[in-house]
Amino acid sequence: MSKQGIVVRGLGGLYEVLCDGVVYECRGRGGLKRDRNILYVGDFVEFEGEAIEKILPRRNVLPRPPVANLDTLFIVVALSDPLPNLYTLDKLTVIAEHCGISPVLVFNKTDLQDPLGVAETYSSVGYPTVSVCARTGENAELLRRMMEGKTCAFAGLSGVGKSTLVNTLAPDLLRQTGEVSRKLQRGRHTTRAVELFPFEGGLLADTPGFSELEFAPCGLLDRSLLADYFPEFAPYLGDCFFRDCAHGKEKSCAVRAAVEEGKIPRSRYESYLRMYEEIGPLRPWEVAK
Ligand SMILES: Nc1nc2c(ncn2[C@@H]2O[C@H](COP(=O)(O)OP(=O)(O)OP(=O)(O)O)[C@@H](O)[C@H]2O)c(=O)[nH]1
Ligand SMILES: [Mg+2]
Ligand SMILES: [Zn+2]
Numbered sequence: 001m002s003k004q005g006i007v008v009r010g011l012g013g014l015y016e017v018l019c020d021g022v023v024y025e026c027r028g029r030g031g032l033k034r035d036r037n038i039l040y041v042g043d044f045v046e047f048e049g050e051a052i053e054k055i056l057p058r059r060n061v062l063p064r065p066p067v068a069n070l071d072t073l074f075i076v077v078a079l080s081d082p083l084p085n086l087y088t089l090d091k092l093t094v095i096a097e098h099c100g101i102s103p104v105l106v107f108n109k110t111d112l113q114d115p116l117g118v119a120e121t122y123s124s125v126g127y128p129t130v131s132v133c134a135r136t137g138e139n140a141e142l143l144r145r146m147m148e149g150k151t152c153a154f155a156g157l158s159g160v161g162k163s164t165l166v167n168t169l170a171p172d173l174l175r176q177t178g179e180v181s182r183k184l185q186r187g188r189h190t191t192r193a194v195e196l197f198p199f200e201g202g203l204l205a206d207t208p209g210f211s212e213l214e215f216a217p218c219g220l221l222d223r224s225l226l227a228d229y230f231p232e233f234a235p236y237l238g239d240c241f242f243r244d245c246a247h248g249k250e251k252s253c254a255v256r257a258a259v260e261e262g263k264i265p266r267s268r269y270e271s272y273l274r275m276y277e278e279i280g281p282l283r284p285w286e287v288a289k
Contacts, residue, residue: 078108110132
């Protein structure tokens with residue numbers, strides 16, 4: 001008899017599958033590998049004994065951090081230490097939108113200064129935001145309520161405080177998983193794998209920080225989609241002189257005008273232009289037939 005469960009952890013070809021409150025150690029059956037089906041944490045699977053036989057249809061996949069079937073991506077940014085990298089932050093919002101996952105911005109370390117004024121900049125962009133302090137627990141309740149019944153993940157650069165937040169929200173979770181909390185007391189503990197925990201009637205993933213974030217693995221190859229992933233551009237998109245305006249140096253661009261008037265944060269517009277260059281034009285074999 002095969003069972004159904006959810007992959008909560010994967011390391012070196014070994015997967016932990018949660019089913020009716022019990023964690024089973026499983027491996028992907030040969031066939032899965034042959035079909036190049038990579039298993040993601042968050043995947044619903046059918047397994048028999050130790051063999052994962054089938055991946056059930058996914059709602060979405062985020063290649064980095066690698067996790068499937070998310071409702072909400074909590075993008076964690078530290079106000080300082082480390083200083084926010086706005087380009088990475090904006091890329092994550094774009095990739096989440098492209099994958100069909102709602103982004104929420106979490107500004108952590110409110111006990112520190114906000115030298116770049118990120119909390120202010122992003123208050124006008126249109127994403128839900130929450131400012132928290134994992135160290136003191138400030139606003140942890142607010143964050144917890146945003147997670148109820150949902151499958152969520154914390155994502156962001158290394159050191160922004162993702163694991164500390166998990167620890168603050170649910171001290172019992174990480175203690176169960178071993179020495180994380182003890183190590184946290186000593187200072188840095190770098191998360192090495194995505195881990196999914198039952199939390200507030202839903203699921204919560206802690207993920208490792210990353211340095212590189214690419215568009216291609218997410219299937220974002222067509223840069224003409226980009227502007228739609230900047231919610232604050234929406235009011236202006238129909239008002240450009242050219243119908244297919246790329247919002248660069250084109251004549252009478254309504255988006256650029258809104259930036260000049262201070263209605264769109266300049267840093268967001270700069271991120272847009274940089275992403276537009278980074279994605280580049282469609283290669284001939286990428287053009288939809
Ligand atoms: N001042 C301050 N420091 C914090 C806060 N939250 C976390 N830290 C510290 O930031 C450092 C990194 O925290 P982690 O939780 O390990 O960061 P992470 O995002 O999980 O990092 P990776 O696992 O490497 O991706 C630790 O020294 C924490 O004590 C906070 O609210 N304020
Ligand atoms: Mg961590
Ligand atoms: Zn334009």
